[in-house]
Amino acid sequence: MLDEIRANEAVNISDDTINKLRADFPSCFTNEGKFDLLKFKELLSDNIDITNEGYELNFLGKSYAKYLTSLDEDTLLVPDEEHNKQDINRNSQNVYITGDNFDSMKHLLNSYRGLIKCIYLDPLYNTGSDGFTYHDKFSFTVPTLMEKLNLSETEAERILDLTTRGSASHSAWCMFMLPRLLMARDLLTDDGVIVISIDENEHANLKLLCDDVFDERNYAGEIIWKNSSKNDQDYISMQNEYILFYVKNKDINKGQWKEKKEGLNEIYKAFEKIRKEFDEYDREGIHKKALEWFGQYPDSNPIRDSKHYSWYDDHDGVYFASDISGPNSGQYVYDVVHPVTGKVVKAPANGWRYPEATMLEKIENDMVHFGIDETTVPKDKTYLKNTEYQSLTSIKYKDGRVASKMIEKLLGDAKYFSNPKDVDLMASIFTALGIGNNDIVLDVFSGSGTTAHTVMKMNAEKGTNIRYIHLQLDEAVKEKDAPYKAGYRTIDEIGRARIEASAKLVQEETGADIDYGYTHYYIKQLEDDSIEKMEEFDPDVMLVENSLNDEIGENIILTTWLCKDGYGFNPDVKEVDLAGYKAYYCGKHLYLIGRQFTKDNVDALIKMYVSDITFNPEHIVLFGYSFESWTISETIQRNLSILKGSRKDLNVNIDTRY
Numbered sequence: 001m002l003d004e005i006r007a008n009e010a011v012n013i014s015d016d017t018i019n020k021l022r023a024d025f026p027s028c029f030t031n032e033g034k035f036d037l038l039k040f041k042e043l044l045s046d047n048i049d050i051t052n053e054g055y056e057l058n059f060l061g062k063s064y065a066k067y068l069t070s071l072d073e074d075t076l077l078v079p080d081e082e083h084n085k086q087d088i089n090r091n092s093q094n095v096y097i098t099g100d101n102f103d104s105m106k107h108l109l110n111s112y113r114g115l116i117k118c119i120y121l122d123p124l125y126n127t128g129s130d131g132f133t134y135h136d137k138f139s140f141t142v143p144t145l146m147e148k149l150n151l152s153e154t155e156a157e158r159i160l161d162l163t164t165r166g167s168a169s170h171s172a173w174c175m176f177m178l179p180r181l182l183m184a185r186d187l188l189t190d191d192g193v194i195v196i197s198i199d200e201n202e203h204a205n206l207k208l209l210c211d212d213v214f215d216e217r218n219y220a221g222e223i224i225w226k227n228s229s230k231n232d233q234d235y236i237s238m239q240n241e242y243i244l245f246y247v248k249n250k251d252i253n254k255g256q257w258k259e260k261k262e263g264l265n266e267i268y269k270a271f272e273k274i275r276k277e278f279d280e281y282d283r284e285g286i287h288k289k290a291l292e293w294f295g296q297y298p299d300s301n302p303i304r305d306s307k308h309y310s311w312y313d314d315h316d317g318v319y320f321a322s323d324i325s326g327p328n329s330g331q332y333v334y335d336v337v338h339p340v341t342g343k344v345v346k347a348p349a350n351g352w353r354y355p356e357a358t359m360l361e362k363i364e365n366d367m368v369h370f371g372i373d374e375t376t377v378p379k380d381k382t383y384l385k386n387t388e389y390q391s392l393t394s395i396k397y398k399d400g401r402v403a404s405k406m407i408e409k410l411l412g413d414a415k416y417f418s419n420p421k422d423v424d425l426m427a428s429i430f431t432a433l434g435i436g437n438n439d440i441v442l443d444v445f446s447g448s449g450t451t452a453h454t455v456m457k458m459n460a461e462k463g464t465n466i467r468y469i470h471l472q473l474d475e476a477v478k479e480k481d482a483p484y485k486a487g488y489r490t491i492d493e494i495g496r497a498r499i500e501a502s503a504k505l506v507q508e509e510t511g512a513d514i515d516y517g518y519t520h521y522y523i524k525q526l527e528d529d530s531i532e533k534m535e536e537f538d539p540d541v542m543l544v545e546n547s548l549n550d551e552i553g554e555n556i557i558l559t560t561w562l563c564k565d566g567y568g569f570n571p572d573v574k575e576v577d578l579a580g581y582k583a584y585y586c587g588k589h590l591y592l593i594g595r596q597f598t599k600d601n602v603d604a605l606i607k608m609y610v611s612d613i614t615f616n617p618e619h620i621v622l623f624g625y626s627f628e629s630w631t632i633s634e635t636i637q638r639n640l641s642i643l644k645g646s647r648k649d650l651n652v653n654i655d656t657r658y
Contacts, residue, residue, distance in 0.1 A: 057208035061175035063149045064159050068138070068179045073106035075099070076552065077560045080520035084570075088503075092517035093467045094452065095569045096499070098492045099523025100137070101444050101471040105183040107523075107560075108442070108469070111568040116187040116469075117439035118430065120451055121180070122197040122421060126173045130418075134172035136163050137525065174205055180444060181213045187442065191253040193220070193433050196244045197421070203242050210246050220245040220255055223392075225425070226300070227400035243429070257392040259432040263303035264388060271318050284372070286312045300397050309384045313366060316386075321369040321379035325350045332356065336378065339363070343374040353380070392432040398425050407448060410501035414482035416494055420448040427454050430466075437464045446470035449495040452518070453502035460512035467515075470495070474522075496520070519570050521559070548625040554593050557623055558584055561657070565589055565619075576615075579604035590617035595626040599635065606639045609650065618651060624658040 021040075022029055028040045077097075083089060097104040124132035140148075145156035162172055184194055194214070198206050211219065223243040231237045247253040270293050271286075278285045287310050294307040309320045325348030326332055332352040335344045336359065352359055362368050369379040403420040435441060435458075443451035455468045472492040477484045488494045503516035530551060549557070562571055567586050576583040576590070581601040584591040608615045622633060633654050640652050 056212055057174070057205065059174045059205075060169075060171040061159050061162055062178065063151070064145065064163075065175045065178035066182070067149060068102070068136075069182045071106075073103060073110075073564075074526070075103045075107075076524040076526065076556050077107055077563055078522040078524045078553075078556050079559050080522065081555065083520045086517070089517035089519055092515050092519055092570065093465075094455075094515060094518035095469045096446070096452075096492075096496060096518045096520045097469070097471050097523065098474050098490075098520070099471075100473055102136070102179060103523045104471040105180060105187070105444070107563050109183060109186060110564045111566050112440070112442075112469075113186055114189055115440060116442045117189050117192050118433060118435050119184045119188060119192070119194045119442045119444065120196075120426075121184070121194070121444045122447060123177065123180075123445050125199045126168060126170070126202050127199065128168065128201075132173065132176075133166035133168050134162065134176050135166060138163070170202070170205055173202055174209060177206070177209060178213070181209060184442075184444065185213055185248065188248040190249050192248045193253065194246050194248075195429065195433075197225075197241055198244065199241050200238055206244065210244060214246040214248070218247050218250050220247050220250075221394060223394055223396055223429075225396045225398060227398055227422075229399075257432045257434070258389040259392050259428055260388055261302070261306060261390055263301070263306065264384070266303060267306060267309070267318060267384070271312050275312060280314055283311060283313065302397065306384065311369065311381075313381070315366045316381075316383045318384040319369070319381045320384070320387075322382045324348065324353050324368070324378055324380040326353045332359075334359075336363070338370055338374040340370070341374050345370070345374040346377045348377050392429070396425060398422050403448075403450070407498060410498055410505065411494070412486060414486055416483050416498075417448045421450040423450055423454050423457060426450055427458055430454060430458060435466055436462075437466070440467045440469060442469045442471075444471050446472035446495050447491065449498040449502065452499040453506075456503060456506045456514065456516065459514040460506050460510040463512075465515070468518075470499075470518075521569065524556070549593060549595055549623060557593050558591055561589075561591060561621060562586060565621075576608065577604075578608070585615070585617060588618040590620045591623075592620065592632075593623040593626060597627060597632050602632065602635050602639060605636065606643060609640070609643055616650070618653065620652060620654045622654065622656045624656045627656070 018035060021035065025040060029035055097107075124130050126132045140160065142153060142156045142160060145151055145159060146153060149156070151159070162169070162175065181194075188194065194210075196206060196210070207219075222245060224240050225243060226240045228239045230239060247255065271290065274286055274289045274293065277289065290310040290312070291307075294304065294310065297303050309318050311319050311321055313319065327350070329350045331350070332355055333347070334352065334356045336347065336352070337343065338345050354362065359368070367381050369381050370376075371378070400419065400422070402424075403422040404415070404417070406423065407416050407420055408414065430441065441451060441455055446452075449470065452468050452470055455466045458464060459466055472495050474490040474492050476490055477488050477494070483494055488497070499518065506512070506514075507516060530548065558573070559569075562573070563569065565587075567589075571586055574585045576585045578601045581592075581597055581604070582594060583605075584593070620636060627633070633656055637654055640650065643650060
């Protein structure tokens with residue numbers, strides 16, 4: 001709150017980077033805390049050529065965007081108490097935050113840094129008609145930016161103009177995205193993956209931004225999602241979107257991403273039906289019929305990717321007659337007899353792939369594909385059931401109308417979102433990426449809530465416990481649009497309704513016992529009059545009855561601090577009774593927020609340390625506006641110092657926050 005506001009006034013653009021360097025290269029800092037660039041260059045000189053030139057994306061406001069990432073969060077987390085106390089949500093590990101995702105990510109950094117396995121972003125694409133315009137809450141002056149960012153007056157004026165007039169330029173879009181990408185990188189686990197949907201308007205800029213943030217060596221490829229058949233554009237009709245993938249660290253995430261081939265169930269059912277039409281030994285008849293069946297599908301259908309699996313036997317089912325020649329010329333040379341004609345078959349030019357004993361065993365087990373007679377070189381049998389998985393492929397065909405119809409099914413017949421993502425497509429991607437038990441998936445632009453639906457579906461079908469965190473701005477719904485007529489006033493209301501309807505659907509379809517709920521929080525900006533009262537607060541003056549504690553709300557302060565101190569959302573918080581005063585105990589922290597904390601309450605606190613060996617908070621956090629300067633802090637510290645004589649393990653820090 002006020003501490004963060006004042007701290008932000010002293011922040012420089014390089015502070016975030018300097019803190020990271022200090023953590024990894026402490027020897028490169030002087031006793032005065034200054035970064036020694038020469039020592040740093042010397043440290044790297046054996047391995048790295050340091051140059052003054054490089055290839056990068058530059059745009060108006062890049063330094064400003066980086067500066068924003070260094071600022072502390074100065075907003076509050078407001079729990080939706082009525083929602084959160086419901087049985088389905090009370091103990092849920094899923095989270096939905098309503099508010100600007102910039103502020104939300106700032107709060108997440110304290111508790112989830114390095115803990116998110118997958119981050120999905122589906123930002124506004126800046127098409128010119130999707131409503132993107134850059135705005136932010138900051139009110140910097142030209143002199144401030146000139147000082148902080150080392151800019152000229154003209155440059156500072158241009159940046160401020162960009163932040164206030166609602167620009168939709170490429171620079172504005174990049175300035176909007178860069179801080180969110182930087183925070184996303186910090187939130188990812190070391191083996192984490194970021195997945196970003198985009199169209200052609202900002203695809204090139206996004207690729208360069210991500211190369212800068214994640215290092216182009218960690219680029220893992222992209223999927224082209226053909227989701228439309230429209231033909232209503234001049235020049236080239238765009239019928240696809242892009243999904244970009246970056247890993248946090250390729251040295252840790254080796255990218256062994258596998259997906260199940262599409263259309264397998266249809267293929268197996270077709271062969272089961274075809275097999276009934278033919279004798280077991282009429283494999284040519286089955287083969288011919290199978291080719292006809294595959295031929296009914298267009299090349300765009302993923303079933304066609306498996307069209308070479310057109311043979312069948314009763315041994316292991318559908319198979320592909322594959323090459324059986326050896327990799328090295330003349331490696332294995334021997335005679336093979338045709339099982340029907342009894343004559344030696346034509347051998348491959350390079351010889352056989354297997355030693356003779358192995359080959360005889362395969363023939364005995366009907367695992368070699370022979371031709372009608374000995375004039376055809378036999379083939380190996382590669383069974384479809386043993387090759388159901390393939391590397392994650394770069395082209396996906398999925399009609400975008402399927403996802404829209406799903407939302408209509410859940411919420412009613414209306415157009416709620418123009419381009420919702422498909423649950424099955426997202427599930428196939430998450431599965432291929434190896435998202436599994438106890439992993440966390442963060443959706444930064446939650447929109448229609450597809451990620452939550454996907455996670456619940458995966459948990460129900462696979463028995464996993466994947467958790468999700470959704471962030472969504474409470475953007476107003478336009479009065480002329482169908483959602484408004486359906487009773488929704490903000491986008492997040494629609495998204496949360498979809499998540500709740502999806503939970504019911506998944507439960508009805510699977511009956512699985514999983515976490516169907518979520519806890520909900522709002523981002524709240526401090527009111528100007530509250531900031532004014534904080535700035536005018538005098539701890540030497542007796543507290544008045546109308547305190548900031550009452551205005552802000554004790555539960556809001558506690559929720560914000562719990563996240564700030566690394567406990568996340570919905571942690572196990574114990575209420576501690578200190579002679580009638582309610583304190584809050586979580587992990588290593590004891591929070592004293594309420595007013596009227598007296599000497600009797602101090603005595604009760606000290607007795608707790610003495611009588612209960614399990615009670616050992618290492619940090620006592622005081623809400624400064626609730627305490628007078630005569631000072632409870634000193635009284636607590638003095639008593640704890642006395643107590644330390646009998647409890648050597650006692651080491652308590654008292655933190656007064658404003």
